[in-house]
Amino acid sequence: MPVDPTAPIEITAYKAVPDFARGHIKDVRLRWALEEIDQPYSVRLIGGIFGEKPEGYLDDQPFGQVPVYKENRITLFESGSILIHIGQKDERLLPRDAEGRGRAISWMIAALNSVEPPLQTLVVIDVFGEDEDWQAGAKAAALPFAKQQIARLSRWLGDREWLEDRFTIGDLVMIHVLRDAQELIAPHANLLAYIERGTSRPAFQRALKAHLEDCAVEELEPA
Amino acid sequence: MPVDPTAPIEITAYKAVPDFARGHIKDVRLRWALEEIDQPYSVRLIGGIFGEKPEGYLDDQPFGQVPVYKENRITLFESGSILIHIGQKDERLLPRDAEGRGRAISWMIAALNSVEPPLQTLVVIDVFGEDEDWQAGAKAAALPFAKQQIARLSRWLGDREWLEDRFTIGDLVMIHVLRDAQELIAPHANLLAYIERGTSRPAFQRALKAHLEDCAVEELEPA
Numbered sequence: 520m521p522v523d524p525t526a527p528i529e530i531t532a533y534k535a536v537p538d539f540a541r542g543h544i545k546d547v548r549l550r551w552a553l554e555e556i557d558q559p560y561s562v563r564l565i566g567g568i569f570g571e572k573p574e575g576y577l578d579d580q581p582f583g584q585v586p587v588y589k590e591n592r593i594t595l596f597e598s599g600s601i602l603i604h605i606g607q608k609d610e611r612l613l614p615r616d617a618e619g620r621g622r623a624i625s626w627m628i629a630a631l632n633s634v635e636p637p638l639q640t641l642v643v644i645d646v647f648g649e650d651e652d653w654q655a656g657a658k659a660a661a662l663p664f665a666k667q668q669i670a671r672l673s674r675w676l677g678d679r680e681w682l683e684d685r686f687t688i689g690d691l692v693m694i695h696v697l698r699d700a701q702e703l704i705a706p707h708a709n710l711l712a713y714i715e716r717g718t719s720r721p722a723f724q725r726a727l728k729a730h731l732e733d734c735a736v737e738e739l740e741p742a
Numbered sequence: 743m744p745v746d747p748t749a750p751i752e753i754t755a756y757k758a759v760p761d762f763a764r765g766h767i768k769d770v771r772l773r774w775a776l777e778e779i780d781q782p783y784s785v786r787l788i789g790g791i792f793g794e795k796p797e798g799y800l801d802d803q804p805f806g807q808v809p810v811y812k813e814n815r816i817t818l819f820e821s822g823s824i825l826i827h828i829g830q831k832d833e834r835l836l837p838r839d840a841e842g843r844g845r846a847i848s849w850m851i852a853a854l855n856s857v858e859p860p861l862q863t864l865v866v867i868d869v870f871g872e873d874e875d876w877q878a879g880a881k882a883a884a885l886p887f888a889k890q891q892i893a894r895l896s897r898w899l900g901d902r903e904w905l906e907d908r909f910t911i912g913d914l915v916m917i918h919v920l921r922d923a924q925e926l927i928a929p930h931a932n933l934l935a936y937i938e939r940g941t942s943r944p945a946f947q948r949a950l951k952a953h954l955e956d957c958a959v960e961e962l963e964p965a
Contacts, residue, residue, distance in 0.1 A: 577894065577897065577898070581852070581894055581895065581897070581898040582852065582856050582891060582894050582895075583894065592841070593840065593841045593844060595844045595845070595848050596852070597847075597848045597851040597852050597855060597856065599847075599851040599854075599855060600844060600847040600848040600850075600851045600852075601844075601848075603826070603844075603847055604840070604844050604847075607840075617816065617830075618815070618816045621816060621818045621823060621824075621826075621827045622818070624820075624822075624823040624826055625818050625820045625823040625824075627823075628820040628822040628823045628851075628854065629804070629805065629819070629820050629823075631822075631851065631854055632820060632822060632854045632858070632859075633805050633807070633820065635855065635859075636855075636858075636859035636863075639859065640859075640863055643883075643884075644880075647883050648883065651879055651883070652875075652879060653875075653876035653877075653878070653879025653880045653883070654876075655876070656871075656874055656875060656876025656880070657867075657871075657879070660866075660870050660871065660874070660876070661866075668805060671800065671804055671805050671806065672804065672805075674800065674804070675804040
């Protein structure tokens, strides 16, 4: 069981996350990767997704988000960067040859920069635009690009099992990103099956369970 | 002069880009990196930013964007992934030690996933929301997060010259991203000076010139 308070690798996660966001926070990606390679890690819980962060946290994570990754004297931030670092330890996550590595990283960055932003925009419009008079117009303007990106991803995937010829950190991030957009994905049976293939991996199941146990609180009590 | 039609490295770029987007397309990032290390490259122009892409282009770039990078038998996409590949050739772009490399990649991914998306959202609201009744409400909802991210970046930078102790692909992408948001950055003198430091590098100037020469057309003539 990779969660081990004495492990030399430490990640940060939130203690309090509202119900709709649980499972979607980015520490899940690191837990999943570490579970895939049986690498123990400890967790530092830093409070709630909203509100003040602990003293000094912006020095570790300049944008105040999770996760931060510490290993001996190295401090890294941004899940994509940390996954490359972890992947370089173990080819089960990231191939060692230049082409395989480059293709896996291309897909991971596509997930972070070409797929997640338009999906995230829709989440923000849904959550922050609730009952606002701009919601419908903004959503109508944002939807076509998000749909196009999902359709193009589905086109590429076709009947492949993974985005390339084997599971990598590219699939790991893409699948975690796609979980935020079940409604948009519904017309694409191959993407639904792809998400199901990813999330039924035992490593994902263990990672999600550990994440949910850590952020079981809706809101922290005021100090 | 790195642009060389016989070079083994080929990148794609657009021939037609509307005036407001020139200089902001992502092939600039690759040209800049390749200029920094005097690595020759050839350019394949694929038509306009809008409209149909050449036959087969989605097999090289599943989302239909630029740039694609080809080198011998390797095809990569997503500027961030290609910059890691190029950086691994030359430590002037990406340190070789695990910590230096990890920090540089953390900043590059922060630029792609924590800074570019909120800035891009504002660009989209400005461009596609023009004269629309939802523009003001959507902009008011999107601004605070974008301002927060810029303020946190400014806090980190402080009086540093670069994001870490030397120029890396993290600065290269961050500076290219920040050029899209001059108005938001105006209150932060250190960020203005940082962008100026980056864009006054001779390699950036050569890259921008080559990019602008390639996309000097506003719109392609209908076939």
